Amino acid sequence: MIDEVIFLRHGRTGFNLQRRLQGQIDIPLDIVGQWQVDQSAYSLAQRFYWAKVSNIAAHPDLLPHSADPSVRRMDVDEYRKAPASGRTMRVVSSDLFRAQQTAHAFADILGLDVHLDARLRERSFGQWEGMTREEIRERFPEGFRSWTAHTGGELDYGVESRADLGARGAATIADYVRTHAQDPTPTTLFVVSHGSWIAATIGTLLDMDMDNLNTLDGIRNAFWSTMGVSADATGxxxxxxxxxxxxxxxxAGDWENGPAALRNPDMGVWKPVKGAKA
Structure with missing residues (x-):
């Protein structure tokens, strides 16, 4: 049974730096994004080290042994008898490459598989994908005003509504929970996805008004959120x-721009944009 869900956003990309709407365009992490996901992966791998122990207990072939027959073999029973083996973790990721990179930064440390799921893709921004807010404002002024006022004008340009996005995300998570409901092993579902998807999914699971999601802070690159889940006769x-x-x-530093050692002279500087939540 799934009793915990971790949502992790991918790291920074070149489109993030340029403040372009990525949507479902497949953009890789940039150098700062890779640094971000590595830092978060190191931190989360410490917290969830039990998942490595549990995985080895379930798959003893993962346990390394010396090729020298005179060296005693490692004892898999140490892993099987450890309390950590009583839980399990499943890592799922959007199939967009920036999410895959982020998922593997974490999962590879613990020796876990990454399962790809297109249902975890970012919100589709239709005709606006790849554009900056300034470009949208200039080319589609009425649509832009309606979008920022949360009155739905963006839908005329093929943008997925927040309500539909949240419904897609919540249904996906509910499907995972339902699929694991008969498994008695407590399970952490580790989900790697995108900022708008995570915010809308969390909001929907909490029965929030999708047009008032600005009550949730924008999800920062390579940051995570955690939800507990339980079920009873009422749902x-x-x-x-x-x-x-x-x-x-x-x-401790400038998270969005990374350490100075990674910034080349041609790299722009990420700056927050007021009212930029999508």
Missing amino acids: THWVLTEFNQGPAIAA
Whole structure:
């Protein structure tokens, strides 16, 4: 049974730096994005180290052994008898490459598989994908005003509504929960996706008004949120236990632009845009 869900947003991309709407355009991480996901992966791998132990207990062939027959073999029973083996973790990721890179930064440390799921893709921004907000404002002024006022004008340009996005995300998570319902093993579902998708999914699971999602802070690159899930005769219940959390290093420097050692002279500087939540 799934009793915990972790939502992790992918790291920075070149489109993030340029403040372009990526949507479902397949953009890889940039150098700062790779650094971000590595930092978050290191932090989360410490927290969820039990998942490596549990995975080895279930798949003893993963346990390394010396090729020298005189060296005693490692004892898999140490892993099987460890309390950590009583839980399991499943890592799922959007099939867009920036999410895959982010998922593997975490999962590879713990020796976990990454399962791809197109249902975890970012919100589709239709004709606006790849454009900056300034470009949208210039070319589609009425649509832009309606979009920022949350009155739905963006739908005329093929943009997926927040309500549809949230419904897609919540249905996907509910499907995972339902699929694992008969498995008695407590399971953490580790979901790697995108900022708008995560915010809309969490909002829908909590029965929030999709047009008032600005009550949730924008999801930062490579930051995570955690929800607890339980079920009884009245249905499935969700509790948000962490929101928009990052590794300690994120508070110690310029997280969005990364350390100076990674910035080349041609690289722009990421700056926040007021009212940029999508």
